[in-house]
Amino acid sequence: MKVRDILRVKGGTLYTVSPDEPLARAVETMAQYDIGSLAVMEHGQLVGMLTFREVIDSIARNGGTVGNVTVRSIMDDHPMTCTPETELDQVRPMMLERHTRYMPVMDGGMLMGVISFYDVARAVVEMQSFENQMLKAYIRDWPQEDAAPTGSETPGSQPTAH
Template sequence: MRIGELMTKNLETIEAGEPIRAAALRMRTCNIGSLPVLEGGQLVGMLTDRDIAVRSAALGQDPNTTPVREVMTATVITCDVDATLEVAEKVMEEKMVRRLVVVDGERRPVGLLSLDDLATVPEEVLHAGEVLERLQQV
């Protein structure tokens, strides 16, 4: 099975220059905890609810004026849309992440693959559990 068959396709994103408040509202509305960050259509980072809390709110930054680029995580772990689930599991385990931004050949985000997604595939349940166990050991 390929990642493109299992990933969440209706990917919500945010522009790097948008204020943190806009990102937080989008996360709340969509009931999600992370947003890939784009600049000019290219993936430049990832913003999580934890980034907002720890890198912005804890420092007293104004969410109406602080741009997403100031608190996002610039390193984004990605996987190619045509990769296999086994490749995704290996990347998650090696990079110690629970979700991957799925990109096309031009590194544009086209979806999101989470450990939870892997656990929905019967033959992957055992593998997803093993990856989760290793992630929790750190």
Template sequence: MRVADILRKKGSSVVTLPSAATVAQLVESLDDHKIGAVVVVDDDRVVGIVSERDIVHHLRSGRDQSSTLSEIMTADVHVVTVQDELDQLALIMTERRLRHLPVVEDGVLKGIVSIGDVVKARLEALAAERDHLEDYLRQAP
């Protein structure tokens, strides 16, 4: 299974904000959309990602919600392509402790994949394999 398969099922919609947006705007966006991360985009280019963890770290350090995303975002964004394999995503997410990976093709944001998407796809694949094996065993003499 590839990233393209996940996006085909979940869609390619991605919540984005510019790096000049404030932490307060980020919190509102996360709550409105019931999501855990926002991709930071300037001039149609992915420049960062910011998650709930980033907000907690930011606020715990004593700074307020008027700070901009450029101050708290992760600028070294690990991205994947639609051709990447699900197993590779699971490995990247586990090793790097990431929960969200933007999907970028030719510099264009195509979607986002979360750890929940990966788990769901793996569970669906296991269920399909189980069903196939059960059908095979029912047909065996």
């Protein structure tokens, strides 16, 4: 399975923010749409990612308030990315290694979407469930050896020669 398969199921909605937006406004957007990340775009280009991890870190450093900081001052300005053609078997270890919960999907210089660790986990579970169903169907339809008794044999007896 490839990242493009996740994007196809997920749909085309993409939430973005400008790097010069106040963090408070970005947090409002994240809360309004119940999302954990925003792609940070400037002049049509991805320049970073803002996730709840950066927001919480900023709030902790700012005495428990959002303060007057901008998105640019706390965003991850070097987010790990993948392409629509990246295999899920490659994405999972990448996300685990860097503790990344959200990954922008880039096709050349164009942002195609953002996948989350949840999206990846759901796709893997669905893929495994489908494989399990196929295996169970295959086993259920497994051809049986012709071991049934012929009419002259009784269970537990040896075949007799005629």
